[in-house]
Amino acid sequence: MLHLADIKLVASDLDGTLFSGPFHETPLSERCIRALNALEKQGVQIVLASGRAPRSMLQVLELVQLQHPIAVCSNGAIVLDQNDKTIKQSFAIDPEHVLQIVSKIKQELGDDVYIGTQSGMHFRCEAGYASVRGAIKMKFPYDTVTSLEEFAREPVENISIVHTTWHASVLHDYLDQRVFKDPSWKDIIHCTYSSAILTEISATGVSKGTTLAQIAQEMNVSRDQIIAFGDMPNDIEMLQFAGIGVAMANAEDLVKKAAVHVADSNVNHGVAQILEDMLAQKNKDRLN
Numbered sequence: 228m229l230h231l232a233d234i235k236l237v238a239s240d241l242d243g244t245l246f247s248g249p250f251h252e253t254p255l256s257e258r259c260i261r262a263l264n265a266l267e268k269q270g271v272q273i274v275l276a277s278g279r280a281p282r283s284m285l286q287v288l289e290l291v292q293l294q295h296p297i298a299v300c301s302n303g304a305i306v307l308d309q310n311d312k313t314i315k316q317s318f319a320i321d322p323e324h325v326l327q328i329v330s331k332i333k334q335e336l337g338d339d340v341y342i343g344t345q346s347g348m349h350f351r352c353e354a355g356y357a358s359v360r361g362a363i364k365m366k367f368p369y370d371t372v373t374s375l376e377e378f379a380r381e382p383v384e385n386i387s388i389v390h391t392t393w394h395a396s397v398l399h400d401y402l403d404q405r406v407f408k409d410p411s412w413k414d415i416i417h418c419t420y421s422s423a424i425l426t427e428i429s430a431t432g433v434s435k436g437t438t439l440a441q442i443a444q445e446m447n448v449s450r451d452q453i454i455a456f457g458d459m460p461n462d463i464e465m466l467q468f469a470g471i472g473v474a475m476a477n478a479e480d481l482v483k484k485a486a487v488h489v490a491d492s493n494v495n496h497g498v499a500q501i502l503e504d505m506l507a508q509k510n511k512d513r514l515n
Contacts, residue, residue: 231505243458262502278421303438304384319382395420436464
């Protein structure tokens, strides 16, 4: 059994982890909302860490009904202010590299891939990107670019790439082993994937894990006082940083190998089960 009484910070991915259904439905159960709020009332900090963009995270903040959550967006590249819902902190890719990155990808893969970039609250993409992603996932405002140079007009925290036929893991490996195989790129970019279709690039050293580490340091919370939940490769650094890294039963094998515990699936509310156990252990300690 996991020892959870001393946990002071809960960090959780959203899609495939905290949420029990498709991306656009944001189906967070009342059971999970109750557990999160009960832990917050006991002084536990809740960190919602997602590959989602800020505009999408704002909807989640309304849903969870927490008083002081910390929202980590774009795989750690953006942190939202919990009070006024604006960007508190961001970690952008070096501007001089943005055009190099998108140009190199298009030179190698042409119109087999389409690109989108997150710049603060603003998203821009190629027309093909919106088509591949679909109307439901592109229902937010965005700008369509007609040239790659437009991607580099302002700071970029996250570059998203979709392939017309490949799984994101295949595209990730191709980018890592072919397009950006020169070792010098390791000092410039960090590549991961967060779903079957979405491969993402951030600045080197930027991930959910590094941003969680910064939050923990600012709050004076040690790693052994943190539990983190995830299901996809973009969660691995976060699970590895936390004292207790939990992969979902529906997680990819790479994620399970990085975790110290495997929870029930998101469909079966695996996160809520563990949060309820944590509450029970904390309440028992308070009575002793």
